[in-house]
Amino acid sequence: MRTTRIAAGAALAFLGMALPAFAETPTLTISVYGIAQDAYKKDLYDPFEATCGCTLVVETGNSSERLAKLEANKAAPVIDVAAIADFNALEAVRKDLVQPIDVSKLANYNTLYDIAQDPLGGHVAVGYTFYSTSIVYRSDKVSITSWKDLFKPELAGRIALPNITTTQGPSAIYMIDKAEGGTTPDLKAGIDAIAANREGVVTFYERGSQIPQLFEQEEILAAVVGRFGWANIRKLDLPIKWATPSEGQTGGMNVLTLVKGTKNEALALKFIDYWLSKEVQTRLATDLVDSPANKNVEVPAETAESLTYGAETAASLHFIKPADMLENRDAxxxxxxxxxxQ
Incomplete structure (x- = not known):
């Protein structure tokens, strides 16, 4: 896990003179994903520091390792705000690692889409971004209107699916299960459909960055991906489209949480509110870092094409309930x- 001090406090040289003491610069420690940190620094961290006159300390890593650190430091928290996946946030709630957020202190709370305002109940988290997961495909080679189309004969040996251990893995299985008429929480119908066609899968990928290369080399004609990977795929000089299957698209959400026992609650709430503001969410959306959870954000059509954007899209997503994820993922x-x- 990497820790970065975003801004250093000003040094005061004492030239043998007795000077009055200066108050220490307030410090806020946040725990976030390691991706796009240069953009976050430009769009969020630096502007917030300029606004608050404080210092941000940023710790990065994936959700699971950062959750483990929160638990290890439960008795003496070192993190004030954590940005994690919604199901990891629920796990943190169950381990008594986070505390409710006083949303009356968030001026931007009511500007969020309904799905982002209180995704876990009890105001223990607010969504700052969400994304869709669907199928991208070579439109000159095949037509895809259903999740079942992944297993068309003409796609045998030409598709890539996310591994179960990736963020997109459960989302893909969930929608395939829905298309197959699954009714049980073990997603048996979806897993069985993938198993029956596993010889036709080029790879169960671990990193979304693999997908553009597989398309470029024409090893695949279709893949299940998160919307955040669509911008790089669209750059390819190939006729590739984003599918809107009849069964819908699944979605994932990342949330902001307030760590229980923080000694910087007021500053933490200011930071959360700033992150949710139209100004910041617009900058992050424009730089294709995060799809906006703030419904007042407006971006050009070309930018929107690379994001999970707009009220209609937000309302159409099928989210796996965080509780279902926690209770069933081992199965x-x-x-x-x-x-x-096997």
Missing amino acids: WVAGWNAKVT
């Missing part, structure tokens, strides 16, 4: 290992 992995990776 999903077990089913996957028994049937798909």
Whole structure:
């Protein structure tokens, strides 16, 4: 895990003179994903520091390792605000690692889409970005209108699916299960459909960055990806489209949480509110860092094409309930290992 001090406090040289003491610069420590940190520094961290006259300390890593650090420091928290996946946030709630957010202190709370305002209940988190997951495909080679179309004969040996252990893995299985008429929380119908067609899958990928190269080399004609990876795929000089399957698209959400026992609650709330503001969310959307959770954000059509954007899109997403994720993911992995990776 990497820790970066974004701004250093001003040094005061004492030239043998007795000078009055100066108050220490307030410091806020945040825990975030490691991606796009240069853009976050430009669009969020530096402007906030200029506004608050404070210092931000940024710790990065994936959700699971940062959650583990919160738990390890439960008795003496070192983090004030954590940005994590919604199901990891629920896990933090169950481990008594976060505290409710006083949303009356958030001027931008009511500007969020409804799905982002209180995604876990009890105001223990607010969504700052969400994204869709769907199928991208070579429109000159195949037509895709359903999740079942992944297993068309003409796509055998030409598709890429996310591994179960990735963020997109459960989302892909969830929608395939829905298309197959699944009714059980173990997603058996979806896992069975993938298992029956596993010989036709080029790779169960671990990193979304693999997908553009696979398309470019014409090893695949279709893949399941998160919207945040669409911008790089669109850069390819190939006729690739984003599918809108009849069963819909699934979605994921990242949230901001207030760590229990923080000694900087007031400053933490100011930072959360600033992150949710139209100004910041517009900058991050324009730089294709995050799809905006603030419904007042407006971006050009070309930018919107690379994002999960707009009220209609937000309302159409099928989210896996965080509780369902926590309570069933071990069973999903077990089913996957028994049937798909055997």
